[in-house]
Amino acid sequence: MKHKEDMEIYELLEQETRDSFMLTREEDRRKAKEQILKVQEENRRTFNRKRKESTKYKEGDLVAIKRTQFGTGMKLKPKYLGPYRVMKVTGRDRYQVQKVDDSTEGSRNTSTSCDHMKRWPCLDME
Incomplete structure (x- = not known):
């Protein structure tokens, strides 16, 4: 890496690796968010299936x-x-x-x- 061309190639490769990492990271975040929302919806459905409405009391009861x-x-x-x-x-x-x-x-x-x-x-x- 003593030549200027070698340094430029190294920087280009490093930039390409960074860009690739950023793209895959964003894609992984999007997939994780979708998965979390899916699990939350399933948990909500399971919880609400067994839940009954709370009894309402009024003043004087x-x-x-x-x-x-x-x-x-x-x-x-x-x-x-x-x-x-x-x-x-x-x-x-x-x-x-x-x-x-x-x-x-x-x-x-x-x-x-x-x-x-x-x-x-x-x-x-x-």
Whole structure:
């Protein structure tokens, strides 16, 4: 590589290699993006097939909330606490709730999501 011509040939070869690499890289990126979108769509279809619409609650509804803190001796305790009254709908299936009966176990005011709630079994049909 002592001659000027040899250096020019070397630079041309190097430029050709760079260009070839850039083309294959862009093509590989495009293929990878297509593959990712295909897998995401398949995952979305599989997930949505088993998913049901969340229960919507409105202010004033009586609900039970799932116990989220566990410890020793909790095996025989109820899995849900309540009754709680929905005080505010905060969006995205989130709710502010307040305990109806202060003599029962659980926090007085809390926020929870609909997947940790269920309707309180009302014996008297209002």
